[in-house]
Amino acid sequence: MDKTYDPSEIEPRWYQTWEQAGDFNARLEPDRDAYCIVIPPPNVTGSLHMGHAFQHTIMDALTRYHRMRGDNTLWQPGTDHAGIATQMVVERRLAAEGVSRHDLGRDAFVDKVWEWKAESGGNITRQMRRMGSSVDWSRERFTMDAGLSEAVTEVFVRLYDEGLIYRGKRLVNWDPVLKTAVSDLEVESKEEQGHLWHLRYPRSDGQGHVIVATTRPETMLGDMAVAVHPDDERYRDLVGQTLELPLTGRRIPVIADDYVDPEFGTGCVKITPAHDFNDYAMGQRHGLTLLNIFDDDACINDDAPEAYRGLSRFEARKRIVDDLDAAGLLERIDDHTLMVPRGDRTGEVLEPYLTDQWFVKTGPLAEPAIEAVETGRIRFVPDNWKNTYFQWMRNIEDWCISRQLWWGHRVPAWYDDAGNIVVGRTEAEARERWHAQFGNDQEPRLRQDDDVLDTWFSSALWPFTTLGWPEQTPELKAFYPTAVLVTGFDIIFFWVARMIMMGLKFAGDVPFRDVYITGLIRDAEGQKQSKSKGNVIDPVDLIDGIDLDALVAKRTVGLMQPKKARAIEKATRKDFPDGIPAFGTDAVRFTFAALASTGRDIRFDLGRVAGYRNFCNKLWNAARYVLMNTEGQDTGLNPDDAISLSAADRWIISRLQDTERKASDHLDAYRFDLAAQTLYDFTWNEYCDWYLELSKPVLTGDADAAAQRGTRRTLVRVLETLLRLMHPLMPFITEEIWQKVAPLAGAEGRSIALTRWPTPDADRHDEAAEADVAWLQRFILGVRRIRGEMDISPSKPIPVLLEQAGVDDRERLGRFEALIAFLARTESIRVLDAGDTAPESALALLGDMRILVPMAGLIDKDAELARLDKQIAQTEGDVQRAEAKLGNEGFVSRAPEAVVNQERERLTTHRKTLGELQAQRERIAAL
Template sequence: MDKSFEPAPIESKWYARWEQHGYFKPSGTGQPYCIMLPPPNVTGTLHMGHAFQHTIMDTLIRYHRMRGYDTLWQLGTDHAGIATEMVVTRQLAAEGKSRNDFTREQFVERIWQWKAQSGDTIGRQMRRLGVSGDWSRERFTMDEGLSRAVVETFVRLYEEGLIYRGQRLVNWDPVLKTAISDLEVVNEEEDGKLWSIAYPLADGSGQLVVATTRPETMLGDVAVMVHPQDERYAHLVGKRVRLPLADREIPIIADDYVDRDFGTGVVKVTPAHDFNDYAVGQRHPLPLLNIFTDDARINDAAPAKYRGLDRYEARKAILADLAAAGLLVEEKKHKLMVPRGDRTGQVIEPYLTWQWFVKMDGLAERGLELVENGSVRFVPENWVSTYRHWLANIQDWCISRQLWWGHRIPAWYDEAGNVYVARSEEEALAQAAARHGGQRPTLRREEDVLETWFSSALWSHSTLGWPEPAAMAKYGFERYLPSSVLVTGFDIIFFWVARMIMMTDHFTGRVPFRDVYITGLVRDKDGQKMSKSKGNILDPIDLIDGIDLESLVAKRTSGLMQPQMAKKIEAATRREFPDGIPAFGADALRFTFASLATHGRDIKFDLDRCGGYRNFCNKLWNAARFVLMNCADFALPPPAGEGGRRAQGGVVPAAVTEAERWILARLARTLTEVHAQFVAYRFDLVAQALYEFTWNEFCDWFLELAKPALNGTDRAAADSTRHTLLYALETLLRALHPLIPFVTEEIWQEVAPKLGIAGDTVMLQPYPEAGAIAADASAEAEIQWLKAVLTGIRRIRGEMNITPGRAIPLLFAGGSADDHLRAAKFAPQIGFLGRIETQRWLDDREAEPASAVAIVGELRVLIPLAGLIDVGAERARLDKEIRRVEAEIAKCNGKLGNANFVQNAPAAVVEQEQRRLADFTAALAGLREQAARLAAL
């Protein structure tokens, strides 16, 4: 093994070898274990949320593969209609062209060309992370087979009366000119205004004052509304007002929706331009008057003066005309939630248009039943309440989009507007001929495509070949459906998880997955959402490979149109990363993600954690080098009748020494904990258990405790210790492999031959089980005592500034009979590891010399200080250090005692200052105790 751990060459070598040998493919034997990858957009790159979830999925797949399961990780990508069209549209704009310069067929062909060239970026990045999915089965939502599944689903739902075409209010992006889903709408509070407008009563007896944030939509008003219990207006309900600027009278109605304390308690009702007003209109019932075109201009349903104006130009004109007419009562500042499209940034319009919908009430009822009866389980369980709330308040699903890229809706129209939904145009023509007495009329294909979530809802069964029997047999439909677990974020429980449950059950009679593991959202170290505008986005590939400052600045500011924003992000980047981002490697990044995978909603990602786990990988590497160097001449005798190699796991050592029995017992306990936490989806506790065993027990203690045996004269103890070192290390490598696959594979290739273990890769070795190792509580107690004694000696050395290499005397006082036995048993280890020149017990009549003392139960461990230290110099050093720490405590108290600091500083900064105060306070107590001890000399 090389002297230093370098991740890059190890990662590139092993991933290529794994994929080349087909290790990621299902074995076809054992109990099936399947995970369906939530398909990332083909336009995308690997962001931190992807990397986090992919790490969790890969950890589960590798763990179950090693446990003998027939594992399938179904990979694939989503065509992402809107996002993909926007990418290609921007490319065309750079060439001085637009979508309108192409026919639909030409534009779609251009998108396919782009996908072939650049659409697999995220796949390459997933490989860098170590994803062990079956790339040979990778699917795309617009593959031929998946497209057939989409058509079949649409036709069957239509034939069952569950799909219909209707005129409804939808989220409309006036730039893209398409309906979009709620998930693609970002609602954020912005500064706006509230205008109060007088609506004259039709009988001339007075007026009602209406407050609105969108005066331009008043041209589409069909009523004004008050609360039915509002005594101020009860006598006016049923009367009419004259709509300002339009020659129309509209009624005054009463509805519980009105907030009597908002404004004047009177609101306008515009059902074609507000979702809440639409619901009011359905209850009363009121007409739907759309006054916008598809690009948010005033249409011909409004007064002629305003026609053709952009919505905000119309607002200015309407306000001016209201003021001129004396009807603009008040204008004041107002905070309001503004919906914007996540792709274009434009304000979204509630827009009345013809769309295709899926009836959801019956499907949702069944989807809820499957979760309530335990057929599908949410982890953590609290997400069931979110799922229940969404399904209980579900609306019919708008599935059509006004795009060119996507699954075109399988519907055709004749000249009379009759619709024919069919699997092919020929089938549609046959339907039309039957309607027209045998004549085959000319048909026009539906222009709209299906929204991306429609095909994604079929992902669990369409990727397994449904509805084609031959494809289902090929892809293992019977074997892998239901899949074992879905790993996804809470933000798409409704948009994707619920719809998959409903659709898979409806068409296959099966649930799509048994468990749904809901992950938190990856945020920055201060808990802020990662976004380009904040300049806090981290690219997981940059964390793996490292990136210099100038490249990082260029990357973060590229594409920003606003110079001020670019300067702000550049300054923040230079402040946070003055030396760029170092290369941590894939294993360190993966272990960081696992360690953060709690059951909480938010995951605070801190680069310091990544650096710590890079050190962890390095610690494991150095420990392996120590073991291999000390076992260079060791070879486990081959077993009889097995061709000289063991199929799996190696032989459990006989364990001659107490230290060996202890490390094996601790290893067994760790494995028991790891298995339990895997079952509970507590990856943070899996990582914690393996980290603590590796760093604290194996590396820090067992490697040290092994040295006396390795350097001693007892050949049996030395050979047994070498066997245990190799066995514990090889077992640990298998246990760590699902989390950190690259470094464990590299080391395992060196260690396994020493134990005569057969196999080409650690990933196909069995995951270690605690049952193979004998527990030994007595050994744990014995070594715990030895660790306490050695820890006390080392603490005294550190506190008293006694150099580690200097041999010192050691005295024991007090103690029980067990302490006497243990002191005798472990005298060689204490002498070797503690650098002790002499060790003896004080008798009952002997006075204790001036000593530094460590307490271990009833035992007093004494280090006489005479001749070891310059007491005066040490007192002076301690006094100086005490003054320094007291000054730091005063600074912390000054900040935390300042109300402005506590209230205005970021919470993370306040928490850091509180931690500093606690650390300094603890340090001061130790220093004062040490000073008191010296004062007694």
């Protein structure tokens, strides 16, 4: 093996090897249990972000684990056509050439999108390969490929035929820039500073006026009522009366409704059913007319008074307020903080807009989907997320599935000249249905609906359509229902629930057995990652590293967007002033796994990645030690050769059984953090720090051939097993090392990815060996602690005395004295008999036995006390300065929170150091 671990050389080579060999391809083998995960399809326009990298680590770990367990395993890949995002990308490219989609026409524009997809749409799949994702690329799907498009049409037609899809005029989120309805998931509502206008609406009976408050005065042109609470004594006599709607010449009624909050404003609420979701619901309850005053540009339309027609909503707002003020109908204007809904793609303020759209009637679909979770056919992990699911499903609204775009699955509906609608899988079928429906032999002129279907509609079918539905394929039979869905909590409504409804409806079963909900990836301070905060990290940058000087140079010459470059620089400069080193994929993946506590948001600290990069180095160097001591040597492969196992050999084998059991249990329970910790502890603390050291006297001393053979065999077999245990989390480094270790351990196979998952053997659990080595470890650590506390050089041999040694202590000392001398650098070990007086010594305890190190000749007591007094004085000064700083109210109130917290951490560290120094001084003074 190379002396230095270099992930940049290992990782691309091994991924190419695996993919070319088809190692990730699922095979239809009926005698094996099936295990399937469908990937949440990332947008074809997208790139890998930290959330993707986290979830892909989890999914790949599960996939590799079950593949090694012998399951017939499929991780189904694919991408989403991302209707809005993709259309925007291509339109921007065309705009740079001075062309619009309308110049091209629909068909030519869609051709342009397909061209872009072929050229640029594979970026995220390349990044998936960098993450080591072991998906079955031979089965890659795209939500707009021919098979999935056919399935989408089939579902639409069947739902329509059952009366579960309909076309109607309802309120939707409308983006006036994109000129399309958008889903709630594409709405970003943020607090913004605005105003609350208090308007006077005169009573029709001439008895004064009422005052209503609104954050959108332009919508008053569409008011159809003013509502009050039925128990509000102030307005009880007004209910049923009418008001004069200013500027319009219309009268509107006063109605009573429990929804009104009497404490808000004056207790009178203007009701605009066509421009507010809550008002729409109230309008339905009271039978109010829906008056739409906007066009699709969010400009005032011809149903409003002539003075405002053609104005944008914000121009209209200004003029309406001025006109109300001139008429004496503006009571006052207050500053007001409000939630403003903006489109996540355009940043434009969205408008509740009344328009004709296609809807799915979700009530009948929701009932069996609720029951599937109630009865445990689907399990949420963590369990509490099922409550979020139930809350939404039990109050579900009909689903708007149409979008006013050109890129997407076009609605399979046609209109004749009279406006009649007919739905069909093809235009030919639509014509047959038209003739059957209207009994007319004449050939109609049919025009297909211009709308396309919401991207979430096709992705709701993803678990079964990717397996070949509506055909009853062998893959569908083998892999459906899938095993687990790994996703974020933010799309439980938009995707998880809809997949459950559609899976039950069309595939006849739940789409997955478990739903593993991940937390959000936050920065080290717990802040949500966002471009505006400058704390976004690209996972590929963590893998490959970032040279900040090169980054600044790119920004300067225009090779990188300045905002992106500054965000990367800000996110990394604090911990890595010169840039991020190349951590490699395995270190990044292990970090994600180690942080994956179920359901909790993840604080992603670059320091943790650096720590796990060191862990990779530790494993690499351990493997080099093993190979240097076993390659070309007898590792016990001949069953006829005698094998003798030392207590250390039997101990590490026993500990391995416990590690195998825990790793399996944790992965089965989705506790990736505990699995990672188990493997880390065994690798670093037990195998590397202890067993490798315990093996050295056997391999380099005068042990017989059987003992050396036993230790060599244990070295390679335990390492080979450990590599298999770690492979799901760290696939690249484990494959590289396994290829060299496996032949020495007698393991067969072309790749570690295809080997057997380790299972514990109860017969190899050795309590006696574990007790022996635990005693040995405590002995050695006791001596080492004394060295550290007394500042004795690690290389200086020291004498050791034992008081109150029991029979077991004496017996173990007889067996392990040579090991203790090797690892603890003891000069001699003498057991004191009862009545013997020990000289002035430092003390460590091992049960009832006292481990003593005489200080005579080892330290200069007076010089050591003087050194400690100097350190104590310096540390006391550090404590006092930190306390004074934090006691300064001006510093605490004005300094950034991160700076104050850093100072508090320093004070805690200084106090801890001071306590340790004072305790050490007391020990030495007592000698």
